[in-house]
Amino acid sequence: MDEAIELARRGVIVTVFGDLMMVPATESSLYGLKTEGADVRIVYGPHDAVEIAEKNPDKDVVFCAVGFETTAPGIASELFRGVPENFSIISAHRLIPPAMELLMGVGDLQIDGFISPGHVATIIGVNPFRRFADAYRMPTVISGFEPNDVLLSIAMLLKQLKDNDPKCENEYIRLVKEEGNLKARKVLDEVFDVASAHWRGIGRVPESGYVLKKEFEEYDAEKKYELTIKNSVDIHPGCNCHLVIIGKIYPPECKLFGTVCRPEKPYGPCMVSSEGTCRIYHKYGAHFK
Numbered sequence: 001m002d003e004a005i006e007l008a009r010r011g012v013i014v015t016v017f018g019d020l021m022m023v024p025a026t027e028s029s030l031y032g033l034k035t036e037g038a039d040v041r042i043v044y045g046p047h048d049a050v051e052i053a054e055k056n057p058d059k060d061v062v063f064c065a066v067g068f069e070t071t072a073p074g075i076a077s078e079l080f081r082g083v084p085e086n087f088s089i090i091s092a093h094r095l096i097p098p099a100m101e102l103l104m105g106v107g108d109l110q111i112d113g114f115i116s117p118g119h120v121a122t123i124i125g126v127n128p129f130r131r132f133a134d135a136y137r138m139p140t141v142i143s144g145f146e147p148n149d150v151l152l153s154i155a156m157l158l159k160q161l162k163d164n165d166p167k168c169e170n171e172y173i174r175l176v177k178e179e180g181n182l183k184a185r186k187v188l189d190e191v192f193d194v195a196s197a198h199w200r201g202i203g204r205v206p207e208s209g210y211v212l213k214k215e216f217e218e219y220d221a222e223k224k225y226e227l228t229i230k231n232s233v234d235i236h237p238g239c240n241c242h243l244v245i246i247g248k249i250y251p252p253e254c255k256l257f258g259t260v261c262r263p264e265k266p267y268g269p270c271m272v273s274s275e276g277t278c279r280i281y282h283k284y285g286a287h288f289k
Contacts, residue, residue, distance in 0.1 A: 001025035002229045003090055003222065004064050008038040010225070013061045015049035018042045019273040020064055022266055026233040046075040046089075053087035062221045065089040068096050069123045072210055073184035076191035079216050088221040091210055094197055096120045097128045098208035104136050109247060113139035113157040115150065118172035123188075125180030130168045137166045144172040191216055200269060201235040201242025239268040244277050251281040258282060 002025045008014045014030065021031040021042065034040040039059075043049050049063035061084075065075045072093045079089075096117060103109060116129045121142045132138040139160035143153035153171045160166055170176050188210070197209025212220045221227065235242060239261070240254040251257050251270070261267035263279055270278035 001030070002232045003227045004030060004062070005033055006227060006229060007062050007090075007221065007225060008033050008040055011039075011059075012225075013039045013041060013052060013056060013059050014064065015041050015043045015052060015061060016064045017044075017066065019275075020066065023269050023272050024236065024266060026229075026231070046078045050078050050083050050087055053084045057084065057086060060086050060088070063087070063089045064092065066092045068094055068117075068120055069188075070119045072192065073123060073181075073187055076187045079191050079212075079219055080187050083219065085218075088219045088224050089212075090221045091192075091212055093192075093210040094199065095194070095208045095210070097124075097131070098205050099199065100129075100132065102202070102205050102208075103246060104132070104138070106246060106248075111138065111247075112161060113141070115153050115157070116140055116142045116168075118142055118144045118149070118176055121170070121172065121176045121180065123181050123184050125185075126168060126170050126176065126178050133166045133168045139166045140168040142168070142170045142172050142176055144175070201239075202246065236267060241268040241270040241278065244270050251278040252285065254278070 001020070001023055004014050004016065005025050005028060008030065016030060021034070021040070022029050030040045041052065043052070043063070046063055046065065049061060053061035063075065065072070075089060100114060100116070103111060114129075114132055121129065126142060129140055129142060132140045139157045141153040141156045143149050149171060156169055156171060160169075191213060192210035193213050194207050195209055195211045196204050196206045198204050199208070217223055238256050240249060243249045244251055244254065254261070256267055257278060261271050261278065263271060263282055266272045268278065270276045271282065273279060
């Protein structure tokens with residue numbers, strides 16, 4: 001986020017998904033910078049950002065490439081097909097299975113099973129999730145997102161626990177294939193390398209991020225603009241988003257929840273998106289009591 005803000009301050013057109021606009025950075029947010037006159041534009045996908053670059057050949061355009069294995073193929077396919085010279089990306093894609101494996105090493109977490117994300121498995125397939133059952137004897141079910149999907153996945157996990165038979169099952173069979181999406185996986189392999197990556201508030205997680213291969217480095221905004229952000233704040237004082245993310249606390253256990261940190265003025269990243277844990281709890285928390 002600090003890199004995107006720095007580029008916007010330099011006069012670069014910064015393109016982002018809407019959820020990123022209010023994510024707190026060290027001193028401000030992209031939304032705050034836009035109100036000051038910076039050219040920050042919301043796009044629905046990387047193709048929109050490429051079109052902006054094509055229509056503004058005299059301006060540099062940067063796309064904030066965020067998301068998990070689900071959004072990465074979109075930007076990979078754009079780069080593979082070819083993009084204008086004035087286009088580049090900040091690659092902040094993160095990979096789910098390594099983060100799940102990190103949780104297995106947190107000693108004071110009591111995890112009974114994993115409901116694994118069906119949208120990620122749609123891309124990478126079932127096999128990357130098998131390690132949790134095979135290596136850790138952790139019941140694992142790949143789930144869809146409808147209420148019935150989640151309920152059925154919980155029932156499947158409970159049966160595994162009851163039978164003491166940990167395995168990796170695919171509840172989301174209508175979309176998730178054993179091998180995943182071969183075309184998406186191929187373009188990811190063509191454009192990205194896997195590397196260790198920083199997760200906000202958690203630290204560096206091995207083999208959990210995508211970086212551009214050498215053949216595509218000219219589109220790496222960090223290298224192109226020689227970005228070196230000093231004194232960047234990871235998590236602001238008092239924010240417990242990192243503890244919420246790994247399941248150590250519930251959102252209301254953070255002293256800032258609902259007071260200093262609210263949806264209209266988020267202090268921590270978990271309060272920003274409609275998919276953020278704190279934002280969801282703030283909206284529906286009364287039903288959890």
